[in-house]
Amino acid sequence: MTDRPATPLLDTIASPADLRGLSDRQLRQVADELRAETISAVSETGGHLGAGLGVVELTVALHAVFEAPRDKIIWDVSHQSYPHKILTGRRDRIRTLRMKGGLSGFTKRSESPYDPFGAAHSSTSISAALGFAVARDLGGAPEHGIGDAIAVIGDGSISAGMAYEAMNNAGHLKKRLIVVLNDNEMSIAPPVGAMSAYLSRLYAGKAYHGLKDAVRLLPGPLQEGAKRAKDLFKQFTLGGTLFEELGFSYIGPLDGHNLDQLLPVLRGVRSHAHGPVLLHVITQKGKGYRPAEGAADKGHATGRFDLVTGKQHKAPSNAPSYTKVFAQALIDEASRDDRVVAVTAAMPDGTGLNLFAERFPARCFDVAIAEQHGVTFCAGLAAGGMKPFCAMYSTFLQRGYDQVVHDVAIQRLPVRFAIDRAGLVGADGATHAGSFDIAYLTNLPGFVVMAAADEAELVHMVATAAAHDEGPIAFRYPRGEGVGLEMPERGVPLQIGKGRIMREGADIAILSFGTRLSEVLAACETLDQQGIAPTVADARFAKPLDRDLILQLARHHRVLITIEEGAVGGFGSHVAQLLSEEGVFDRGLVFRSMVLPDIFIDQASPEDMYAVAGMNAADIVARVRALVDAGANAARRA
Numbered sequence: 001m002t003d004r005p006a007t008p009l010l011d012t013i014a015s016p017a018d019l020r021g022l023s024d025r026q027l028r029q030v031a032d033e034l035r036a037e038t039i040s041a042v043s044e045t046g047g048h049l050g051a052g053l054g055v056v057e058l059t060v061a062l063h064a065v066f067e068a069p070r071d072k073i074i075w076d077v078s079h080q081s082y083p084h085k086i087l088t089g090r091r092d093r094i095r096t097l098r099m100k101g102g103l104s105g106f107t108k109r110s111e112s113p114y115d116p117f118g119a120a121h122s123s124t125s126i127s128a129a130l131g132f133a134v135a136r137d138l139g140g141a142p143e144h145g146i147g148d149a150i151a152v153i154g155d156g157s158i159s160a161g162m163a164y165e166a167m168n169n170a171g172h173l174k175k176r177l178i179v180v181l182n183d184n185e186m187s188i189a190p191p192v193g194a195m196s197a198y199l200s201r202l203y204a205g206k207a208y209h210g211l212k213d214a215v216r217l218l219p220g221p222l223q224e225g226a227k228r229a230k231d232l233f234k235q236f237t238l239g240g241t242l243f244e245e246l247g248f249s250y251i252g253p254l255d256g257h258n259l260d261q262l263l264p265v266l267r268g269v270r271s272h273a274h275g276p277v278l279l280h281v282i283t284q285k286g287k288g289y290r291p292a293e294g295a296a297d298k299g300h301a302t303g304r305f306d307l308v309t310g311k312q313h314k315a316p317s318n319a320p321s322y323t324k325v326f327a328q329a330l331i332d333e334a335s336r337d338d339r340v341v342a343v344t345a346a347m348p349d350g351t352g353l354n355l356f357a358e359r360f361p362a363r364c365f366d367v368a369i370a371e372q373h374g375v376t377f378c379a380g381l382a383a384g385g386m387k388p389f390c391a392m393y394s395t396f397l398q399r400g401y402d403q404v405v406h407d408v409a410i411q412r413l414p415v416r417f418a419i420d421r422a423g424l425v426g427a428d429g430a431t432h433a434g435s436f437d438i439a440y441l442t443n444l445p446g447f448v449v450m451a452a453a454d455e456a457e458l459v460h461m462v463a464t465a466a467a468h469d470e471g472p473i474a475f476r477y478p479r480g481e482g483v484g485l486e487m488p489e490r491g492v493p494l495q496i497g498k499g500r501i502m503r504e505g506a507d508i509a510i511l512s513f514g515t516r517l518s519e520v521l522a523a524c525e526t527l528d529q530q531g532i533a534p535t536v537a538d539a540r541f542a543k544p545l546d547r548d549l550i551l552q553l554a555r556h557h558r559v560l561i562t563i564e565e566g567a568v569g570g571f572g573s574h575v576a577q578l579l580s581e582e583g584v585f586d587r588g589l590v591f592r593s594m595v596l597p598d599i600f601i602d603q604a605s606p607e608d609m610y611a612v613a614g615m616n617a618a619d620i621v622a623r624v625r626a627l628v629d630a631g632a633n634a635a636r637r638a
């Protein structure tokens, strides 16, 4: 008889309830299969790999011990939720991760009842879990009830102020609430800050050894009766940690890859927890896949890759990324002016400031995942006579908005905002789209707001920002590569509030703000062939507006169209306001504004997203043609 391969246990798991009938030994097998399935799926889709691999055992343990969806398991950031998705009825779609019409790369309420709370920005999980705990105690959701509220938060994400605001509130309310601190000693980059150092001290301290001894006392997983679990739970509760001072029972640190530790402790917590509990779990980012374990970012995010070698399949490109162009231009400015400093909130590689830090280590500050602090820190630096460049993604700067208004704008402090990932971002979807910065900055008095139309413009905008000491100034640029232009030797400051004419035509003018300019120019080639020759201008500034340029375009053309990769309320709205105040509409100007649609666009390829947004050259051609045809019809009728 030949040995038939055993059916993978994972194949029998349609929902987490199926885990609850398994022995601890079988759960270990499920964990191994789940890890393999996660690696295999991400090799096909790309995405966040390292974080999920680090929580495979934790995911199995949480779902085996707790009863989702009644118990609410809330993953912070939720980039580590792929194993959770596989166990919660989405295995059949896991190879559609981050694709158009597929699974989101993050938790999403509309996707599954097992995703009680959506995320992608960090450090929200404890607040949300506390909300569920209070809702439970006040009788919310009476149809199904709410069981436990469990937040799983990483050591990087717990560096943000919001996490402490939540713990402060939780310690005061004393509701039963479980926080699992998933400590892998990594953020995207190695974590920074005093909190990270504190967690390392806890990890290195007595508690860990105490725990190992205690676990050894257990004859086996089957012998964890309620009493034993209770004793265990008590033994592990140590006094004196920061978390205890905040009103949490602290348990740990545990080995987060050892189900023999995780399962009994979680069972103990489930049976006996009163009030808020913090379970400190030590894990390894990228665990179980050598290429990820060995990567500098522990496999944080990856494109599609070869399973055996771990090598990523990536189309080569010669054009430099906007991020890199920004970093090099900033290094150039900093080499001439030692007051230039740079600030990132836990994204040194993503913003290119890793390159800046190599050159100017003492003038580069990674403040951890702390955008609010980062912005006000820059305000302080500016007040102290420095020239701070606050480099953040558009979507994450949202978190520091009151600081932008209150600490920077009202005090007219010359903080330079380098806004990366402006516009649509592709596979990360709606949570990461940089849609709102134009709108949320152009309404602030005294702000200068620029958008680079191409990578050469970005170099000039870095120089413009460096030279601008009169107040706050921002420049935005997209994810991805430039158009492959010849780069200027050095940046030359632009005249504030002045745009440029790119080509002259008649009848129709298109005024572009940002990198859609290349699509506008491509559209013009098609329109030229159809006998329509628009004037095209690059506004460069959404604030202050180039009034002269705009009014001149309005005067000399029958139709004016603005285009920007941002939500309504931004550049086009300000142009409309100007035109209406100047009475231009009364004189018959036809005006249209092309902005992102008033929806949150789900993940897709950038091309698909632009198609949904109607922002491609073909869409611009269609817009212009419709206006020309309408004009011709009106003329015929008249």
Ligand SMILES: Cc1ncc(C[n+]2csc(CCOP(=O)(O)OP(=O)(O)O)c2C)c(N)n1
Pocket (backbone or CB within 6 Å): 050, 051, 054, 077, 079, 080, 120, 121, 122, 153, 154, 155, 156, 157, 158, 184, 186, 187, 188, 285, 300, 345, 346, 347, 369, 371, 396, 399
């Ligand atoms: C507000 C905010 N800023 C920045 C990010 C980008 N970001 C995504 S994951 C991550 C690191 C999170 O580290 P940690 O919580 O330790 O999780 P790990 O990836 O190590 O599992 C960062 C900085 C974000 N998601 N949200």
